[in-house]
Amino acid sequence: MPPLPEESLPPDDDLAAQAAETIARGSQSFATAARLFDPVTREGALLLYAWCRHCDDVVDDQHLGFNRDVAGPGTPEERIAALERLTRRAFAGEALEDPNFRALQRVARRHGLPLSLALAHLDGFRMDVEGRRYRTIEDTLDYCHHVAGVVGTMMSMVMGAREAATLQRAADLGLAFQLTNIARDIVPDALAGRLYLPADWLAEVGLDPEGVALPENRGKVAVLAARLVALAEPYYASARIGIDALPRRSAWAVATAHGVYRAIGTEVVRRGPRAWDTRVSTSRAEKLSQVLRGAAVAARRRGDDAPRPSGLWCHDQPR
Incomplete structure (x- = not known):
């Protein structure tokens, strides 16, 4: 889908306002970065x-990441199928009532997003619905x-x-x-x-899969969480390096998010077996610190065009 001229996209202030409210309530970390x-x-x-x-919530029967009081309609498999139908309709330019899919339609048209990426994202939710288990770390990285x-x-x-x-x-x-999210939310x-x-x-x-959530296994789980956090570092x-290729304000926003999430991983490792007593998050002061650090990253373009390390996993490699 090639990007369309801005004048061909009628304004939809309600969509933008609803999306802003969604992120404010659903992810404070990303909301902080998005303001930049x-x-x-x-x-x-x-x-x-x-x-x-919205797709995540529909599949998990949640609202903004929290459990609903009343279960949603249909089986998880049926919900995935409905999400895919609406996604395809959004990319086909059909009229839609659901504001979440109108939002997708608008951003896809404006920025030329391909349908294949949206469908690949839904495939990730399908893995959850199928209850897939992961034999190797490459399987986890595919998820x-x-x-x-x-x-x-x-x-x-x-x-x-x-x-x-x-x-x-x-x-x-x-x-x-x-990888950081998985480490934080293992239990x-x-x-x-x-x-x-x-x-x-x-x-x-x-460690037996059925024993991961047991309190007596927190030490072993902490070892694996630290391994996930270490695995995230080369990524x-x-x-x-890629941040340097972005426009200045986008570089600032992405560098801030980069710092906030790395700080979450660092805190998971620091807490060790107590990392799941309460959910790890960054404080307001830490977020502000990362905003300032992100500004410095955006201002200091390194011009580093080094190739991506060959040892990193890539989705199109043989599995």
Whole structure:
């Protein structure tokens, strides 16, 4: 879908306002970074986030990441199918009532997002619905690509990126974010019946999948969480190089998000077995610190065009 001229897109202030409210309530970390974008990029990022958040909530029977009091209609498989139908209709330019899919339609038309990336994102939710288990870390990274790497790619396209190397580094940032999220949420995910740790890692520390959520296994879980955080580091490093290719304000926003999520991973490792007593998050002061650091990153263009390290996982490699 090629980008359309701005004058061909009628304004929809209600969509933008709803998307802003969604991100404010659904992700304070991303909301902090999004404020730093220029207005057009900010609106596109918010609209894309609103669709992603909606799909996640529909699949998990939640609202903004929290459990609903009343279960939604249909089975998870039926919900996925409905999301795919509406997504295809959005990209086909059909009239839609659901504001989340109108948001997707608008951002896709404005920034030329491909349908294939949106469908790949839905495939990640399908993995959750299927209750997929992950044998190796490469299997886990494939999941991370679908639920976060393709979102990083779409977000970078909203920022104007089109070079393949920049899009790949944006996907790397998505992978790093998701590895951090998995580390932070290992225990609550296990309690909800979801496990993203690879089976071979569990075997190495002598941990049974059914025992991941048990308090007596927190030490072993902490070892694996620290391993995930360490695995995320080269992807964060790759993404850092890609930041230099973005427009200045987008670079500032992405560098801020980069710093906020890395800080979450650092805190998970610091807490060790107590990392799941309360959910790890960054304070307001820490977010402000990362905003200032992000400004410095955006102002200091390194001009580093080093190739992506060959050892990093890539979604199109043989599995």
